[in-house]
Amino acid sequence: MKTVHFGAGNIGRGFVGLLLHNAGYEIVFADVAAALIDQLAAADSYQVHEVGENPAVHTVDNFRALNSAAAPDAVVAEIATADMVTTAVGPNILKFVAPLIARGIAARDAGLAPLQVMACENAINATDILEAAVRADGAAGQAAVDSAAVFANTAVDRIVPNQAPGQGLDVTVETFFEWVIDKTPFRGAEPAIPGVTFVDSLGPYIERKLFTVNTGHASTAYFGRAAGLEKISDAMADPSVQARVRAVLEETKQLLVAKHGFAEAEQEAYVQKILVRFANEHLPDTVVRVGRAPLRKLSRHERFIGPAAELAENGVKPAALLEAIGAALRFDDPGDAEAVELASILADNPAAAATERITGLAPAHPLFAAVNAVVEAAQAR
Ligand SMILES: NC(=O)c1ccc[n+]([C@@H]2O[C@H](COP(=O)([O-])OP(=O)(O)OC[C@H]3O[C@@H](n4cnc5c(N)ncnc54)[C@H](O)[C@@H]3O)[C@@H](O)[C@H]2O)c1
Numbered sequence: 314m315k316t317v318h319f320g321a322g323n324i325g326r327g328f329v330g331l332l333l334h335n336a337g338y339e340i341v342f343a344d345v346a347a348a349l350i351d352q353l354a355a356a357d358s359y360q361v362h363e364v365g366e367n368p369a370v371h372t373v374d375n376f377r378a379l380n381s382a383a384a385p386d387a388v389v390a391e392i393a394t395a396d397m398v399t400t401a402v403g404p405n406i407l408k409f410v411a412p413l414i415a416r417g418i419a420a421r422d423a424g425l426a427p428l429q430v431m432a433c434e435n436a437i438n439a440t441d442i443l444e445a446a447v448r449a450d451g452a453a454g455q456a457a458v459d460s461a462a463v464f465a466n467t468a469v470d471r472i473v474p475n476q477a478p479g480q481g482l483d484v485t486v487e488t489f490f491e492w493v494i495d496k497t498p499f500r501g502a503e504p505a506i507p508g509v510t511f512v513d514s515l516g517p518y519i520e521r522k523l524f525t526v527n528t529g530h531a532s533t534a535y536f537g538r539a540a541g542l543e544k545i546s547d548a549m550a551d552p553s554v555q556a557r558v559r560a561v562l563e564e565t566k567q568l569l570v571a572k573h574g575f576a577e578a579e580q581e582a583y584v585q586k587i588l589v590r591f592a593n594e595h596l597p598d599t600v601v602r603v604g605r606a607p608l609r610k611l612s613r614h615e616r617f618i619g620p621a622a623e624l625a626e627n628g629v630k631p632a633a634l635l636e637a638i639g640a641a642l643r644f645d646d647p648g649d650a651e652a653v654e655l656a657s658i659l660a661d662n663p664a665a666a667a668t669e670r671i672t673g674l675a676p677a678h679p680l681f682a683a684v685n686a687v688v689e690a691a692q693a694r
């Protein structure tokens with residue numbers, strides 16, 4: 314069995330690569346980072362170090378590596394004979410890998426089982442976004458895509474920090490992981506991947522993950538950054554940051570319990586578990602990594618505005634989420650292109666225009682006025 318995996322970064326090597334290796338897949342990593350691909354191509358194996366409670370070390374081998382910018386035809390040829398394609402490149406990058414997947418689908422022999430395509434990104438229904446881009450590309454006609462590929466949405470959860478310089482290909486990760494996959498597209502032929510949970514409806518799981526783990530994580534990063542802290546575990550150890558994160562998760566809990574019918578005690582246990590995960594001091598994770606790309610994180614259906622808008626539509630004013638949105642608006646990192654752009658949007662636009670542009674909320678939305686006030690406060694600083 315062979316998978317082509319786009320994105321040989323933190324989650325690619327430290328999570329998707331590890332689980333698919335353990336499931337018996339040969340992995341062909343495809344990435345545009347030339348030095349990383351050269352290193353992977355020259356290596357026989359790398360190690361995944363799980364740190365925290367019950368630490369462990371796993372070895373990943375049986376992989377190859379291709380530069381998808383320099384050798385796109387070779388990647389297409391691999392996809393044409395692969396069983397699976399996975400991605401962990403970031404939601405905004407999916408459109409760039411879609412053309413290679415479309416060409417790979419077009420090149421498949423008719424007798425092959427459908428290619429199983431899964432985008433492992435932090436976004437609601439990321440695989441749908443990828444599928445739409447593959448179909449829009451046109452290299453494979455709609456009929457070929459229908460018969461030669463299946464697309465399944467997934468939710469992936471494992472904290473994988475940026476790796477220390479000099480660590481080579483080895484990856485330090487937390488011990489916890491969860492990979493939930495929508496089983497319906499496979500029609501009974503889902504892949505056997507130990508550790509994966511297949512579900513009939515992914516919606517509740519991806520929203521719970523994004524609006525608990527990622528809302529809480531980003532809140533920790535933005536409150537922590539504002540408090541002058543660098544590590545996520547240090548931010549979690551700050552009582553004031555922790556209390557505000559806790560309050561944010563109380564609000565998203567209210568939404569998730571009401572919307573998806575999770576038992577309140579089950580959701581509370583999920584929240585408690587992630588607070589412990591954020592506090593893992595063995596994990597060298599930073600507020601700058603977790604806060605990265607604030608414009609993506611403040612967009613309409615993402616971890617802040619998504620749940621806050623739904624609460625407001627239900628007549629609830631989300632105070633703690635608004636405080637976190639205020640901290641996100643002030644996230645400053647000169648090395649982060651989106652943080653720089655966010656600052657210039659705030660500097661160059663009246664509050665209402667900035668609110669609309671950053672959050673995608675229409676002025677008539679019940680959340681708009683409250684976010685607009687937070688934007689005004691950020692501009693006044
Ligand atoms: N790190 C985590 O804790 C974590 C956990 C769950 C989900 N995720 C999600 O996984 C995705 C990847 O995150 P990450 O932390 O591994 O980021 P990362 O930056 O470590 O890895 C991304 C990789 O994609 C590569 N890439 C960029 N453009 C590409 C292209 N056009 N073709 C092929 N490769 C390309 C980059 O070179 C990089 O190696 C994101 O959607 C993220 O939200 C991350």
Ligand SMILES: O=P(O)(O)OC[C@@H](O)[C@@H](O)[C@H](O)[C@H](O)CO
Nearest residue numbers: 435469470471472473527530603
């Ligand atoms: O990857 P992002 O930028 O969407 O979010 C940053 C972190 O919150 C994220 O990478 C988490 O570590 C991960 O989602 C945990 O499963």
